[in-house]
Amino acid sequence: MRESFILALVLTLGGVGQGVAEETAQAIGDPEAGADVWILCSGCHQIGPDAEIGIGPPLSGIFGRRMASVEGFPYSRSMMRMGRDGLIWSLETLDAYIENPRVLVSGTRMGFEGLEDPTERADLLAFLREFSDKPSNIPEAAPTALAALPTLSDETLAIVGDAAYGEYLASECTTCHQRDGSDRGIPSITLWPEENFVLAMHAYKQKLRPHPVMQMMASRLSDEEIAALAAYFATLGR
Amino acid sequence: MTLNRRSFLGTGLALGAALSAPRAIGQAKPRVVIVGGGAGGATAARYIAKDSQGAIDVILIEPTRTYYTCFFSNLYIGGFRELNSIAHNYGGLASEYGVNVVHDWVIGVDRDAKTVSTAAGHSLAYDRLIVAPGIDFVDGAVPGWSTAAQNKMPHSWKAGSQTQLLKAQIEAMPEGGTFCMVAPPNPYRCPPGPYERISMVAHVLKERNPTAKILVADPKPKFSKMALFQEGWERHYTGMVEWLGPDFGGGNVSVDPDAMTVDIDGSVEKVDVCNVIPAQKAGHIAQVAGLTDASGFCPIVPATMQSRMDENIHVLGDATIAGDMPKSGFSANSQAKVAAMAVRAALTGSRAFPAKFSNTCWSLIDTDDGVKVGASYQATEEKIAKVDGFISQTGEDAALRKATYEESLGWYAGITADMFG
Numbered sequence A: 001m002r003e004s005f006i007l008a009l010v011l012t013l014g015g016v017g018q019g020v021a022e023e024t025a026q027a028i029g030d031p032e033a034g035a036d037v038w039i040l041c042s043g044c045h046q047i048g049p050d051a052e053i054g055i056g057p058p059l060s061g062i063f064g065r066r067m068a069s070v071e072g073f074p075y076s077r078s079m080m081r082m083g084r085d086g087l088i089w090s091l092e093t094l095d096a097y098i099e100n101p102r103v104l105v106s107g108t109r110m111g112f113e114g115l116e117d118p119t120e121r122a123d124l125l126a127f128l129r130e131f132s133d134k135p136s137n138i139p140e141a142a143p144t145a146l147a148a149l150p151t152l153s154d155e156t157l158a159i160v161g162d163a164a165y166g167e168y169l170a171s172e173c174t175t176c177h178q179r180d181g182s183d184r185g186i187p188s189i190t191l192w193p194e195e196n197f198v199l200a201m202h203a204y205k206q207k208l209r210p211h212p213v214m215q216m217m218a219s220r221l222s223d224e225e226i227a228a229l230a231a232y233f234a235t236l237g238r
Numbered sequence B: 001m002t003l004n005r006r007s008f009l010g011t012g013l014a015l016g017a018a019l020s021a022p023r024a025i026g027q028a029k030p031r032v033v034i035v036g037g038g039a040g041g042a043t044a045a046r047y048i049a050k051d052s053q054g055a056i057d058v059i060l061i062e063p064t065r066t067y068y069t070c071f072f073s074n075l076y077i078g079g080f081r082e083l084n085s086i087a088h089n090y091g092g093l094a095s096e097y098g099v100n101v102v103h104d105w106v107i108g109v110d111r112d113a114k115t116v117s118t119a120a121g122h123s124l125a126y127d128r129l130i131v132a133p134g135i136d137f138v139d140g141a142v143p144g145w146s147t148a149a150q151n152k153m154p155h156s157w158k159a160g161s162q163t164q165l166l167k168a169q170i171e172a173m174p175e176g177g178t179f180c181m182v183a184p185p186n187p188y189r190c191p192p193g194p195y196e197r198i199s200m201v202a203h204v205l206k207e208r209n210p211t212a213k214i215l216v217a218d219p220k221p222k223f224s225k226m227a228l229f230q231e232g233w234e235r236h237y238t239g240m241v242e243w244l245g246p247d248f249g250g251g252n253v254s255v256d257p258d259a260m261t262v263d264i265d266g267s268v269e270k271v272d273v274c275n276v277i278p279a280q281k282a283g284h285i286a287q288v289a290g291l292t293d294a295s296g297f298c299p300i301v302p303a304t305m306q307s308r309m310d311e312n313i314h315v316l317g318d319a320t321i322a323g324d325m326p327k328s329g330f331s332a333n334s335q336a337k338v339a340a341m342a343v344r345a346a347l348t349g350s351r352a353f354p355a356k357f358s359n360t361c362w363s364l365i366d367t368d369d370g371v372k373v374g375a376s377y378q379a380t381e382e383k384i385a386k387v388d389g390f391i392s393q394t395g396e397d398a399a400l401r402k403a404t405y406e407e408s409l410g411w412y413a414g415i416t417a418d419m420f421g
């Protein structure tokens, strides 16, 4: 029983060490670390059940809120315009705004330079998310994690990869990933099942997976090229 | 309910002895016992029996012979469905899938011995136990109300005779009378359910008793599909529904079932029908088995739906703390498939794939005016997390709303077939 319990877990995790795609969702960030970043905001903004308007509007319930919609707060005209256009605060819009407020809302009154570090932003967003509606109570509330895998159309999944073309393209990959499948700090991708390879590459391409180098590599590959690489690595050395 | 004599349907298990005999490891077929034959339990029973093709013994213990789905019970109140169209029995699970259906109550779980005991006096051994007992009500949640008063002030939050009673009371309301709902605090089964019910009650009253009033006392400042419901009430039932959130005392309510009065923040109202939906917790047996935490619900491991308290037990549906998933029949059905796969993998070594969950809740506001909210979820180590979703928009055209309603009819046919075969 014990063995089969562990076996089940291993199967569920997709076989550790085989290079199979990790298919669990990713947390937005670390909310505890985000609480430290919040210090940059808390001079002007309040959050929590009793949060009120301060120098800035309260940020409880920010996810899913229309921009410029806290009654009684004197928003800038730019922000009001965005609210009238129906823009909603979401992970994406908040991330862009916190990174560089004036890029998203040119005339914003928020006197904040922006936060360059993506990890700090992610942690802050994870912290802020805890103070908005819970999807278990309000199913339409904003997501609380990032999907690990993209949803691909049947056509994309059906593309048969050209392994010879894949071999040609693979030279870029094998600069880092060892052809013989050894793992020296960079995970092996040799003999990876084709579908997992395709899903993982699309996850990078769609920026669902965080690794910046892989996002850059994947962003340059077409659907056919991803299929070709998958076909090549699936059979490498056989 | 009165307890019937124990009864067995289906594949003719030898009574008593065979069920309670200690099981020698490595000899007999592995056995799964499932407590509760609702959206979670029935689905799990069917999937394990179907996919293991006889390699696992499946015993489903459920006290009632007829399961009335809560889903679409509001449509029955509204006159859109017959009662018998939401009634299902367990004959197909027994005859087509070889599930041993036992009509009995589970009253105890011995986690060390891995046995459950039933009201009829049986003890059944299990290799894996699945607990899916739905909800029970928190005692004292609405001062003045208890289940002893449920015939005067029905909850109708478990379907069947309670739903029938509420419908009859609504239809018997005096002209210009008042219907009151005491709405539940979070978390509760079916987040949009109370508001779909209000829509259906309004639909009935608009036709039969157009000067009647509907009063909702709600402890929550915000609820699911709020903008959609409020738009619909304004459009179809203008002036009929008065919703009192916590700012207007909706969270400070007591009732007197004998006097048929409701006290909302100190002002006492005489009402003709009072639908009290109290605060909820996991079905009692989950607590008896030691599977609940301080919240009254059961923490689970997201990837397998295993109890955090006991790896040999899986918990499904409304009884769980399912992270971002709402308590719904769709969710329970989705979780049941994940658990069924994990159970088969553990007991027979079959393949398990990464857990994927989804949910959609449709609600009917008026004839052909359907709306929906849905999401997909993935397991993180910590919880089942929402990663994506959608919701109907206000101001949608009639054709889209009708299509949404028709989609819900297809869903109902699909999920009940998925549960009962």
Ligand SMILES: Cc1cc2nc3c(=O)[nH]c(=O)nc-3n(C[C@H](O)[C@H](O)[C@H](O)COP(=O)(O)OP(=O)(O)OC[C@H]3O[C@@H](n4cnc5c(N)ncnc54)[C@H](O)[C@@H]3O)c2cc1C
Pocket: B035, B036, B037, B038, B039, B040, B041, B061, B062, B063, B064, B067, B069, B070, B071, B072, B073, B074, B104, B105, B106, B107, B132, B133, B134, B135, B156, B157, B158, B189, B190, B193, B197, B283, B284, B285, B316, B317, B318, B319, B327, B328, B329, B330, B331, B332, B360, B361, B362
């Ligand atoms: C008015 C209303 C409308 C709804 N509409 C929808 C909808 O449109 N869509 C949707 O997806 N969901 C809807 N729901 C929610 C849905 O009904 C529940 O979420 C779902 O039934 C949960 O499934 P479950 O298996 O956890 O519990 P249940 O379906 O309640 O099943 C639990 C079963 O366990 C049995 N049981 C309890 N204790 C024991 C014991 N000790 N021993 C043996 N058996 C036991 C009970 O008899 C019961 O049959 C609605 C709910 C309500 C109230």
